Structures are given as structure tokens and as C-alpha cells.
Amino acid sequence: xxxxxxxxxxxxxxxxxxxxxxxRIVGDQYVxxxxxxxxxxxxxxxxxxxxxxxxxxxxxxxxxxVQAVVKVANQYGVPLWTISxxxxxxxxxxxxxxxxxxxxxxARMNRILEINVDSxxxxxxxxxxxxxxxxxxxxxxxxxxxDVPDPGWGSVVGNALERGIGYTPYGDHFMxxxxxxxxxxxxxxxxxxxxxxPKSNAWQLFKYGYGPYxxxxxTQSNYGIxxxxxxxxxxxxxxxxxxxxxxxxxEDLEQVIEVLRPLKVNNIIQNAATLRSLxxxxxxxxxxxxxxxxxxxxxxxxxxxxxxxQDIGMWNFYGALYGPPPLMDVLWSITRDAFASVPGARFFTxxxxxxxxxxxxxxxxxxxxxxxxxxxxxxxxxxGGGHIGFSPVSPINGxxxxxxxxxxxxRLAQYGFDYLSVxxxxxxxxxxxIELIFDRRDPEEKRKAYEVFGIMVREAAEAGYGEYRxxxxxxxxxxxxYSWNDHAQLRFQQTLKDALDPKGILSPGKQGIWxxxxxxxx
Amino acid sequence: MDGMNRRAFLQATGGVAALAxxxxxxxxxxxxxxxxxxxxxxxxxxxxxxxxxxxxxxLAGLRQSLDPLPGDATELMQxxxxxxxxxxxxxxxxxxxxxxxxxxxxxxxxxxxxxKRLDQDLFAWHLVHTS
Numbered sequence: 001x002x003x004x005x006x007x008x009x010x011x012x013x014x015x016x017x018x019x020x021x022x023x024r025i026v027g028d029q030y031v032x033x034x035x036x037x038x039x040x041x042x043x044x045x046x047x048x049x050x051x052x053x054x055x056x057x058x059x060x061x062x063x064x065x066v067q068a069v070v071k072v073a074n075q076y077g078v079p080l081w082t083i084s085x086x087x088x089x090x091x092x093x094x095x096x097x098x099x100x101x102x103x104x105x106x107a108r109m110n111r112i113l114e115i116n117v118d119s120x121x122x123x124x125x126x127x128x129x130x131x132x133x134x135x136x137x138x139x140x141x142x143x144x145x146x147d148v149p150d151p152g153w154g155s156v157v158g159n160a161l162e163r164g165i166g167y168t169p170y171g172d173h174f175m176x177x178x179x180x181x182x183x184x185x186x187x188x189x190x191x192x193x194x195x196x197x198p199k200s201n202a203w204q205l206f207k208y209g210y211g212p213y214x215x216x217x218x219t220q221s222n223y224g225i226x227x228x229x230x231x232x233x234x235x236x237x238x239x240x241x242x243x244x245x246x247x248x249x250x251e252d253l254e255q256v257i258e259v260l261r262p263l264k265v266n267n268i269i270q271n272a273a274t275l276r277s278l279x280x281x282x283x284x285x286x287x288x289x290x291x292x293x294x295x296x297x298x299x300x301x302x303x304x305x306x307x308x309x310q311d312i313g314m315w316n317f318y319g320a321l322y323g324p325p326p327l328m329d330v331l332w333s334i335t336r337d338a339f340a341s342v343p344g345a346r347f348f349t350x351x352x353x354x355x356x357x358x359x360x361x362x363x364x365x366x367x368x369x370x371x372x373x374x375x376x377x378x379x380x381x382x383x384g385g386g387h388i389g390f391s392p393v394s395p396i397n398g399x400x401x402x403x404x405x406x407x408x409x410x411r412l413a414q415y416g417f418d419y420l421s422v423x424x425x426x427x428x429x430x431x432x433x434i435e436l437i438f439d440r441r442d443p444e445e446k447r448k449a450y451e452v453f454g455i456m457v458r459e460a461a462e463a464g465y466g467e468y469r470x471x472x473x474x475x476x477x478x479x480x481x482y483s484w485n486d487h488a489q490l491r492f493q494q495t496l497k498d499a500l501d502p503k504g505i506l507s508p509g510k511q512g513i514w515x516x517x518x519x520x521x522x
Numbered sequence: 523m524d525g526m527n528r529r530a531f532l533q534a535t536g537g538v539a540a541l542a543x544x545x546x547x548x549x550x551x552x553x554x555x556x557x558x559x560x561x562x563x564x565x566x567x568x569x570x571x572x573x574x575x576x577x578x579x580x581l582a583g584l585r586q587s588l589d590p591l592p593g594d595a596t597e598l599m600q601x602x603x604x605x606x607x608x609x610x611x612x613x614x615x616x617x618x619x620x621x622x623x624x625x626x627x628x629x630x631x632x633x634x635x636x637x638k639r640l641d642q643d644l645f646a647w648h649l650v651h652t653s
Contacts, residue, residue: 382642
């Protein structure tokens with residue numbers, strides 16, 4: 001058959017020969033072409049679908065099949081874009097960065113290889129989703145909690161590799177990763193850390209092993225294909241108390257963040273807590289048209305009505321306490337006293353929330369590692385359900401949080417978009433994740449979203465704020481903002497790329513890292 | 523009409539008068555001909571929107587019952603997407619519901635989706651597993 005698009009520089013004959021080889025390796029039914037490829041498009045692309053289209057997808061079932069596929073890809077020069085659950089929505093979904101790239105779909109590799117309750121870890125294949133792992137722990141009655149992002153339909157391995165975040169004390173997913181098995185571009189396979197020692201039983205216990213620590217270079221990267229990964233799981237604590245604190249005024253953000261920093265740095269706030277903007281919380285239960293039908297951002301009068309209707313604040317902090325009750329009592333006392341200094345702060349437990357579908361009741365589940373889909377309904381805010389994530393990082397500093405907020409809010413308002421965001425509180429930093437919500441059936445909205453996103457990347461970088469992750473449309477632009485010393489980091493990344501993947505077959509363009517073969521066109 | 527089918531509702535609320543009122547209201551709504559009906563399959567609706575119920579009633583006709591979408595539909599979505607629940611679903615909701623139902627299914631066994639936009643927020647949809 002004639003594919004809709006070919007990998008760059010490949011003849012149709014060579015491509016079809018490569019597909020035949022892929023079919024021999026994984027089986028006819030696991031090489032997808034034609035209409036079956038609709039599952040590999042980005043539903044939220046702001047650009048023409050053709051820019052990210054794939055001619056085929058290949059779904060191996062084992063590391064050995066991955067090795068064989070990679071060898072064929074090397075032989076023919078077929079670029080491969082690796083996905084696991086393919087739920088990287090807002091950042092490109094399952095779609096490849098470069099048109100003509102074949103998707104290497106690892107969803108069939110969904111084995112839970114080991115759970116160790118005593119030491120608190122799991123060894124997983126990349127196709128294991130948060131739902132899979134949660135179900136397994138429940139069915140086996142294992143007293144371990146996982147840490148989930150929201151929504152929880154993605155891959156545990158994939159999310160850690162993208163350096164995603166969750167909401168329990170184990171919320172920094174890559175920090176909780178320990179040990180990898182990686183298929184390299186030449187078809188070789190290696191294990192990292194203690195896994196490199198044949199008889200070691202500490203592969204999932206000690207991250208660093210001996211010599212240079214390699215795992216980091218396989219995250220947000222295109223240097224290898226991770227086929228197994230260890231992830232630490234949290235022992236079920238003896239107590240758990242989720243809570244919410246609402247703040248009434250826009251300008252409270254600065255003080256809230258200042259109060260937050262010492263609490264987080266001193267580990268009084270134990271989990272990866274979040275501070276959520278009014279409309280992100282409201283969007284779980286309401287839509288914009290229920291409050292405002294005109295153009296432009298939501299007016300203050302509508303914001304006040306939303307706050308009253310949903311009993312939420314302009315900013316809403318969701319945290320949780322974990323441990324023995326006396327410990328939680330002390331931590332709560334300190335936390336409550338600190339936030340009570342913010343005028344108008346209100347404190348809630350889930351039982352005190354009056355609406356059945358209240359966000360705190362959902363967060364009470366996600367902050368103890370129960371994967372859900374409910375909060376994905378924020379994408380309905382404007383109707384038509386499109387979203388893309390803009391995610392600059394800053395210190396946990398009130399003035400800087402306020403500066404970022406005003407900068408993004410005003411720029412979005414200029415283009416007619418509302419401000420929906422979450423400040424995810426890291427160990428020392430804020431991930432300010434702004435959800436740019438647009439009607440994906442409206443070409444003009446998409447055009448405006450694309451334009452304002454590019455402007456925000458530039459303006460944020462000029463102020464010193466870099467994105468921790470981005471959509472495939474903006475990977476090159478964001479990579480270029482990390483430009484210290486004439487782009488020394490990108491040049492180092494390209495050097496590694498050329499050494500590890502000289503034919504440039506693994507995920508070309510991922511995070512702005514292009515192999516030499518495509519570098520001029522990237 | 524939670525837990526009550528449309529025929530029982532009409533009988534309980536005065537039959538002809540209620541039917542006439544519902545028909546008048548439905549006449550003003552966009553056509554839903556793109557969405558197939560299916561006897562015995564309840565029509566889900568998003569109870570946050572009065573219009574969703576009106577559209578769902580029109581879609582359900584006399585043969586189907588109505589069910590409000592639960593506030594947390596995670597289990598419902600998973601059971602359908604994994605093939606452990608119903609083979610077919612019909613609804614009038616915001617778009618994230620059919621999107622999630624489709625996305626949750628394995629990529630090589632996605633259900634077939636028919637979708638019709640009704641207004642800024644609402645979509646009528648029909649999903650069926652064909653494999």
C-alpha cells in the first residue's frame with residue numbers, strides 16, 4: 001500500500017521493506033497503517049496535523065522485539081518515535097515531533113515484573129498505566145501507595161521519563177525512579193545503576209551504582225528506549241488527612257507563596273501540594289458560558305459569583321498530612337497557624353465541603369495515589385475541549401510568582417483566553433503549569449493560541465523562566481531558550497545524540513535535540 | 523428521570539400534556555439525526571446543564587431511559603473502555619466524556635464515535651465497540 005507520508009529521505013520501496021521486517025518481528029496485527037493511525041495523532045495540535053503525522057506504528061511485546069525493531073530501523077534509516085501509554089496530552093499526545101516518523105508503541109509491554117512491599121518499589125514495563133498498577137496493588141492487598149498525575153491514565157514509566165509530577169510525598173516522579181533497562185540506538189541493551197552488576201539485588205534500591213549516573217540522560221530525551229524501570233512506592237501511612245485552604249484575593253498569591261516556602265523547605269508540607277487558580281478549580285464543575293458569554297477574559301463580577309457558587313477562592317491550596325495522628329496534629333497546627341496570617345484564609349476538610357462533586361473530594365483521592373479522570377473536565381471550560389500546557393519554573397518566591405502570574409494572565413487576556421493554572425510545589429521550586437484552553441474546532445482560536453504560546457515562551461525566557469516540559473510544536477523554541485554560553489547545553493546534547501545514535505533513528509527532534517541527519521531542517 | 527424510563531415518567535406525570543410540552547421544547551433543539559438510537563441503552567446526560575437533559579430526552583424518545591452522568595465517572599469510563607461494561611453508550615455531555623471513553627480504550631480497539639455538537643458546551647454522542 002502507499003503510505004500517506006514517508007520518512008524523510010526514504011523510498012517507498014525501502015519503507016515497505018522495513019514495514020515487512022517489522023511485521024515479521026512483532027506480527028502483522030501489531031503494525032498499524034492507514035485508518036488505525038488516528039489513535040496516534042495529537043488531538044490538541046495547534047498546527048496542521050500533517051506536520052506531526054506518522055506513516056505507521058509498530059507495537060513490540062518485549063525488549064527483544066524492541067531491539068530487533070531498532071536494528072531494522074537502523075538498517076533502513078527509519079526514524080522511530082517512542083511512546084508508552086501515549087497520554088502526553090497537552091504536550092503532543094502520541095504524535096511524533098517530525099512528520100514521517102514511525103511510532104514505536106510500547107503499550108503492549110505492560111507487565112508488572114515485581115512488587116517489593118518491604119522495600120517499597122515496583123519494577124515495571126513502560127506499558128503499565130497508573131490504573132493498572134493501582135488495580136494490581138488493590139487486588140493483591142499490598143500496603144503500598146503509588147503517586148499519580150492527573151488524570152491517571154498515563155504510563156508510570158512514561159510519566160517519570162517526562163519528569164512528570166504527582167501529589168503525594170513521592171510527587172517528583174523521576175526522583176522516585178531507580179534503575180532502568182534501556183535499548184540503545186545500535187540495538188544493544190543495558191541496565192543502569194546496580195542493574196549493571198549481574199548478581200546485584202539492589203537494582204531498585206540504589207540509584208547510582210558506580211561511575212557516571214546515566215538514568216537522567218534517558219529522560220525527556222532521544223538517546224535510548226527504556227524497556228524496564230524501577231519506581232519507589234510509598235508505604236501506606238498510618239494516617240492521612242487531606243485539606244484545602246482558600247484565599248480570596250488575587251493579590252494574596254504573593255503572601256501565600258512566601259508562607260509556603262519555609263513550610264515546604266522544612267518539610268512541614270509533606271506532599272507535592274498544589275495551589276490552584278479560581279478557574280482551574282471552577283472548570284471541574286462548570287463552564288465559562290454558564291458565567292460569561294461575551295468575549296475576553298472572565299470579568300470580576302463573574303469571578304465573584306463563581307467563588308460564591310462553588311465556595312472556592314481566587315487561589316486554592318490542596319495539601320495533605322501523612323503519618324501517625326500525633327505527627328499530623330503537630331504539622332497541621334504549624335501549617336494552619338502559618339496560613340492564617342493571610343487575611344480571609346479559609347480551611348476545609350473534605351467532610352466540610354458542601355458540593356458532592358467538590359474538587360477537594362477528588363484531590364483527597366489523588367493525594368493518596370488513587371488514579372482518577374474527573375478533573376480532566378477542566379478541558380470543557382470553553383467548550384470544544386482543547387488544551388496545551390505552558391509550564392515555566394520559578395523559585396518558591398512570592399514576588400516572582402506574582403510577576404509570572406501577571407505576565408501570563410495579561411498576555412492571555414490580550415488574546416481572549418482565561419487564566420487557568422496550578423502552581424505545583426516542588427522541593428525548592430514552583431512548576432507554574434498554565435492550561436491554555438481553546439476550542440479545538442475553531443481554527444482562529446487555535447491560531448491565536450499558537451501565537452500567544454510562542455510569545456509567552458519568549459517573554460518568560462527573557463525574565464529568566466524556563467519551561468520544564470513543552471508541546472512538540474514548541475520543543476525547538478524552548479530548547480533555544482536554554483542558551484547559556486552560546487547554547488553549550490544543546491551542543492552537548494547534540495554531541496551525545498550523534499555518538500549514541502549516529503543514524504538519528506530515535507525520536508528526532510524530541511526536546512529540540514535533532515540528530516545530525518535532520519539538524520539543518522529541524 | 524434518574525432510574526426511571528421515559529415511558530414510566532410520562533405515565534407518572536400526566537402523559538399527553540407532558541409529552542406535548544417535551545415535544546415543544548425538543549422542537550427548538552438542533553436535530554440529532556447523526557446519533558443513532560439504541561433500545562435498552564440508557565442515555566447519559568450531564569445534569570449540570572438543563573439543556574443536556576432536554577437533548578437527552580429528545581434522543582431517548584420513548585424507548586430509552588435517562589441516566590445522569592456521575593460526578594466521578596472514572597469507573598464507568600474504565601468499564602466501557604476496557605470492554606468489561608456495556609458495548610454501546612449514548613450521551614449528551616461536555617466533550618471530555620466521549621474523549622476519555624475513546625482514549626481509555628486500547629489504541630487498536632478504539633470504539634467507533636459519532637459526535638454532534640449541540641451548543642458551545644454540549645455534544646451528543648454515540649460510542650460502540652465494533653471489535
